[in-house]
Amino acid sequence: AQRVTQPEKLLSVFKGAPVELKCNYSYSGSPELFWYVQYSRQRLQLLLRHISRESIKGFTADLNKGETSFHLKKPFAQEEDSAMYYCALRASNTGNQFYFGTGTSLTVIP
Amino acid sequence: ETGVTQSPTHLIKTRGQQVTLRCSSQSGHNTVSWYQQALGQGPQFIFQYYREEENGRGNFPPRFSGLQFPNYSSELNVNALELDDSALYLCASSLGGLTETQYFGPGTRLLVL
Numbered sequence: 001a002q003r004v005t006q007p008e009k010l011l012s013v014f015k016g017a018p019v020e021l022k023c024n025y026s027y028s029g030s031p032e033l034f035w036y037v038q039y040s041r042q043r044l045q046l047l048l049r050h051i052s053r054e055s056i057k058g059f060t061a062d063l064n065k066g067e068t069s070f071h072l073k074k075p076f077a078q079e080e081d082s083a084m085y086y087c088a089l090r091a092s093n094t095g096n097q098f099y100f101g102t103g104t105s106l107t108v109i110p
Numbered sequence: 111e112t113g114v115t116q117s118p119t120h121l122i123k124t125r126g127q128q129v130t131l132r133c134s135s136q137s138g139h140n141t142v143s144w145y146q147q148a149l150g151q152g153p154q155f156i157f158q159y160y161r162e163e164e165n166g167r168g169n170f171p172p173r174f175s176g177l178q179f180p181n182y183s184s185e186l187n188v189n190a191l192e193l194d195d196s197a198l199y200l201c202a203s204s205l206g207g208l209t210e211t212q213y214f215g216p217g218t219r220l221l222v223l
Contacts (some may be wrong), residue, residue, distance in 0.1 A: 002141075004152075006152075011148075022213070030121075042202065043114075043214045043215065044153070044202075044214040044217050045213075045214065046211050046212065056160075058114070086152050086153070088152075094166070095158070095165060095166025095167070096158070096166060097155045097158070097168055098143070098145075098153075098155050098212075099155070099164050100145075100152030100153045101152050102150070102151055102152045103152050
């Protein structure tokens with residue numbers, strides 16, 4: 001069965017420190033992974049997707065099929081990074097349905 | 111270009127009632143997905159509509175049904191409301207296709223008493 005796990009509900013880091021938000025997935029096919037972000041009082045929005053292999057707002061995420069992980073990383077956290085982060089998987093074998101993790105609330109301490 | 115809009119923003123119903131939630135897609139988008147987000151949880155996929163046809167469905171009972179109109183706006187209908195249906199309901203629109211980005215609306219918060 002498809003599943004996305006984000007083990008940390010809450011994560012606090014100091015400004016300028018590295019940050020890593022963990023995401024593990026369970027999927028039998030070839031996965032397509034995403035990170036979505038929700039800033040305070042804003043709507044959910046796409047941060048990045050693994051097929052684009054891009055860096056957005058200094059964040060990167062690498063798909064590791066061996067470890068079934070898609071961790072989100074940023075070398076130097078900024079206060080404006082404080083938000084709720086959701087990892088999501090799109091499963092092509094179930095009508096391109098999206099599966100979201102439970103989210104990690106990141107707080108960057110000034 | 112306007113973003114995804116949803117109405118109403120908040121709604122209170124009682125158990126057993128029926129509710130209709132509405133979503134207007136971003137201009138030009140032909141695909142709409144609906145999600146249920148319970149408190150403290152991530153969004154759960156309910157179903158997706160592409161050009162007025164249901165194009166995928168999550169693990170939700172048949173009392174959750176939907177429609178997509180020719181202008182690609184959409185409705186989510188829930189019959190026989192239960193207390194556990196209390197949640198934030200999100201819709202997201204996209205251009206369709208496997209690589210297209212979903213754009214989310216602000217959500218409708220439903221409380222079932």
